[in-house]
Amino acid sequence: MKYTEEHIRQFYEVARQLPQNVDKDRIFQLIDNPPPGGGGTSYGSSFSxxxxxxxxxxxxxxxxxxxxxxxxxxxxxxxxxxxxxxxxxxxxxxxxxxxxxxxxxxxxxxxxxxxxxxxxxxxxxDLIQKPKLESKGMVKMERPQPANLNDQEKSLPAISCDWPEDTVIYVSELVVELNEEEARKLGFEFIDFGKSGDEWKGGVYYSNYYKGEYSTSLRSESRWKITDGIRTTSESTSRSLYLEKADDFPKKDYSHFSFYPIFESDDGFEPKGELYYYRGRFEEFRDKIIPVRLTGNYTDSHQLFYFKVNDDFFDALPDRYQYLSETFGCIQDLKRKTGREQVLLYQSEQVLQMGHFLYLDQVSLEKIGFTITDTVISFKYITPELLEHKLMLTTMGRTAYTAIDLSDKSSVVYNDLNLLLMTDENGKQTGSSWNFDPSRFNKYDQRQFDLKYQLLVPIVLTKEQFPNILTENRVIWFEPTDSLFANLPPEIGEELKRDYEYLTAEDKSDLEAKCTFFTICQTELKINSFNLFPNPATEKVNINFSLSEDLKASVGIYDLQGKLLNQPITDQQYFKGINAIEVKLNGLAAGVYLLKLSTTNGYKIQRFIVE
Amino acid sequence: MDKRESELFKKRYDPIHEPLDRFCRLIAGNREDGADLLQETVLTTMSNYHKINKKEALKSFMFSTASNINKKRFSRKRHFVGFEAEEVAHISGNGLAAEHITDLSIIYEKLMALPTKMSEAMMLFHISDMSLEDIREIQGGSLSGVKLRLKRGREKLLTMLNEKQQVIMSIFLTI
Structure with missing residues (x-):
């Protein structure tokens, strides 16, 4: 496509009409009640x-x-x-x-x-003491400085262990959890910017420079809402982690440790390759990094930083983690002795079988309503409220999603093909294509409403199928409707419809189903009733189930690939009759997850959505 | 700043708010940083208000303050390839077609890739409706310098847009 002056002019037009970002009243409020000293930071003010x-x-x-x-x-x-x-x-x-x-x-x-x-x-x-900056409502903690700036990287000592040859260690067992004081010894810095208006702002910062290698900087800020002088909800967070080749001149105000984070991930232990110099080099470092989780007011407890380890790193860890030095030595020893590639596993044990995704060819996808060209995949649908939703996947993995209120409502025809959300293969939400509007479902009873969300139909677009457009596989979740079943290839559509009717029927005696497509069928546990609500969930889910005998049960939350993310309940005794459990989700990222109730008599799996 | 002064300041600030808000958001690159930048600009202006001799020049003072703060605080970001989770795919609800948004985000990306002074001049002139004289006051230099910057910026932007698309990264811009 050739861009012209006209395109740029259009851009200016749109940019001139940008919706207001900051409310004027908020600025006026700030003018009336400026924070003590004049501002969060001191740029441009006389005092620096x-x-x-x-x-x-x-x-x-x-x-x-x-x-x-x-x-x-x-x-x-x-x-x-x-x-x-x-x-x-x-x-x-x-x-x-x-x-x-x-x-x-x-x-x-x-x-x-x-x-x-x-x-x-x-x-x-050690003579240079950084002053504490306590003016202007900002509290800056001092960072320790290392004794020797140009210390060469120390390799781990070679030790010998007598571990069994087939030992496997899951990375989840190695996570180091540090509070603010302990994290400061690794170079993290916590800043409380104090209150501004009705918001509170603070965050964790990290800037490290190591000569000859890399300098790393991290920014992770949060804002909280203040209600009656107390911090309540986290309003928003922004974070970023950067890495660049260190030049000859150390940056001002940086710490100088020989260890620094080179990858980051969320709870799923899949390091993201976003760090520029280490992108694609994860395999090289997988046995030489250790995940660190920060706890405290200013941090996101679901974020893990993977530090490159050496002796200095272990020295900086608190005493309770000193054993890790030996563990790492043993991992290297085992690799050396057995020649095994992977001693440290980055995925939790896969316990659930997959096979519930639908893989369709291009013709079938077009029949459902996808428009596919060499560079764009798009899907458009109109809801009964006459909002036109459009999802577009374009080159380089770009996504755009829009919802437009149609002005001419008389001539619009809509069908009930509704796309509800888009995730990656693990179930984590990508893009903002959510369309949960409970008011649409008021006509259904609660049971129907819950079932609908448990029975969403996942259709996969693979990167092999669309190499120009997708950089990773995308799962598109459709509402199970008659139009969808009718537009799918007949052999799949009919079976899905049969399964769906079987699962949603009050009286199942006349119906028969293979029940191969829905997770809910994956069960061996004979329990009288099992109910999970609310779905979509936000902070917690409740499970009610009734047992015919006393049993011990565990509850685990898994992603769609069957990797264990969280085990809130382990081997707890439940009694005959109705039992109710509340499971806290601890801020799982938005997406689709599986909840598994396992007992000594079998297990039951239920799919649920986190908003 | 006493109450009478702050009322007067509010009155003078009122017409500047919207263009300044847009400018901050565009140069900072995202909503969050844009809001931060605007707040800091206001606070800095308040603490230096007594130093402004000609109060009519408040508009250009605030724009140049915003530009300076952005350079000091956020410019380091330009040297890194980073990852902003917040930015990803938040393009919804402003009534534009998806194709359009994708096009515009590419133009924005290229605009930000121009030299700082050049892209700033273009944004001030075309988006914030500043006069050439005002831009000269904010950026310094001569009037013909500003004109030249605008002309070269326009030409360079078009050339950059029509160069073969390179895979940079999939950051989605909130505009």
């Missing part, structure tokens, strides 16, 4: 904490210089100096030809430089 810090650091350096300068030479230093002068003299006298003279001059320079370096002006890093 940075200037203050630099000034005090300079003062300390100068006083240190004066201190060392006036310090009288002791005996050893005198002898040392005498020796050096003698060396210089002997070198000078021994030289006759010009080449030797030249190299001797270099030696002299070296010796001279060395004398200055070791003599007087070298400031000791």
């Amino acid at each position: 904490p940075f200037k203050l810090m630099m000034m005090s650091a300079t003062a300390i350096i100068i006083s240190a210089m004066i201190f060392f300068w006036v310090k009288p030479e002791n005996e050893t230093e005198k002898i040392d100096r005498q020796e050096k002068i003698e060396t210089i003299e002997s070198v000078r006298s021994a030289l006759t030809d010009t080449i030797a003279q030249k190299s001797a001059m270099e030696n002299l320079n070296l010796i001279a430089k060395e004398r200055i370096k070791t003599g007087r002006v070298q400031p000791k890093t």
Whole structure:
């Protein structure tokens, strides 16, 4: 496509009409009640904490210089100096030809430089105390400085262990959980920007520079709503992790550790390849990194940072994690002895069988309503409220989703092909294609409503099928409707419809079904009733089930690939009759998950959605 | 700033709010940073209000303050390839067709890839409706410099847009 001036003009037009981002009243409120001192940070204001810090650091350096300068030479230093002068003299006298003279001059320079370096002006890093910045409602915690800036990377000591040859360690067992104080020893920094208007802002920051390798910086900020002076909900968070090749000049205000995070992930232990220099190099580092989770007010507890490990890293960890050094040594030892590639596994044990996704060819996809070209896959549908929804997947994995209120409502024809959400193969939501509007379902009773969401039909678009468009497989979840069943290839559509009718029927005696497509069928547990609500869930789900005998039960939450994410209940005793369990979701990311109730007599699996 | 002064400030700020809001959001690159930038600009302007001799120049003062804060605080981001989870696929509900949004986000991406002063001048002129004289005041230099920057910016943007699309990264812009 060729862009013209007209396109750019259109862009300007749209940009000029951008909806308001910050409400004017909010700014007026800020003008009326500015935070103490004038602002969150000090850019442009007359007082600068940075200037203050630099000034005090300079003062300390100068006083240190004066201190060392006036310090009288002791005996050893005198002898040392005498020796050096003698060396210089002997070198000078021994030289006759010009080449030797030249190299001797270099030696002299070296010796001279060395004398200055070791003599007087070298400031000791622990003398520089960073001042606490407590003005302007901002509390900045000091970061420890390492003793030696150019310390080479220390490799792990080779140790020998007698682990069985087939030992497997799941990465979930190695997660290091640190509170704020412990995390500061790894270079993390927590800043509370204080209250501004009715919001509170704070976050975790990380900036590390390691000479010859990489500098890393992290920003993860959150805002909270304040109700009656108390922090309540997290309003929004923004985060980013950057890595760049360190140049010769250390950045100001950075820590200098030889260990630093090189990958990040969420609870699913699948490091994202977004860090530029390490993109695609995960296999290389998989046994040399350790996941760290931060706890506390300012952090997202579902975020894991994978630190490159070495001895310094283990030294900085609290005592309770000192055993990890040995564990890592043993992993290396086992790899060396057995030649195995993977001792450390990054996926939780796969316990559930998959096979509930529908893989369709292009013709069938077009029959459902997809429009497919070389560079775009799109799907358009109109809801009974006459909102036109359109999902577009375009080159480079870009997604766009729009909902337009149709102005001319008279001529619109809609069918009931509704696309409800889009996820990746693990069930994690991608894009913002959610269309849960409970008011649409008021006509159904609660049971029908719950069942509909348990029985969404997942159709997969694979990256092999559309190599120009998709960078990873996408699962599109459709509402199970008659139009969908009719438009699917007949052999799949009919079976799905039969299964769906079987599962939603009150009286199942006349019906028969293979029940191969829905997760709900995957059960061996004979229980009288099983009910999961609310669905879609936000913070917790409740499960009610009735048992015919006393049993021990566990509840686990899995992603769609069957990987265990969370086990809220383990081997708890439940009694004959009706039991109710509340399962907290601990802020699972939006998406589709599986809940598995396992007992000594079998298990039951239910699909549920987190909004 | 006493009550009378802050009322006066509010009155002067009122017509500037909308263009400044848009400008902040566009140069910061996303909603969150845009809101931050706007708040900081207002706070900084308040603490330096007594230093502004000609109060009529508040508009250009605030725009240049926003631009400076952005350069100091957010410019480091330009040197990195980063990942903003918040940004991903939040393009909904502003009444535009999906094709259109994709096109526009590509134009925006390229606009931001121009040299800072150039893209800033283009945004000030075409989006915030500033006069050439105002832009000269904000960016410094001469009037012909501003005109040249705009002309070259337009040409460069078109060339960049029609160069073969390179795979950069799949960040979706909230515009």
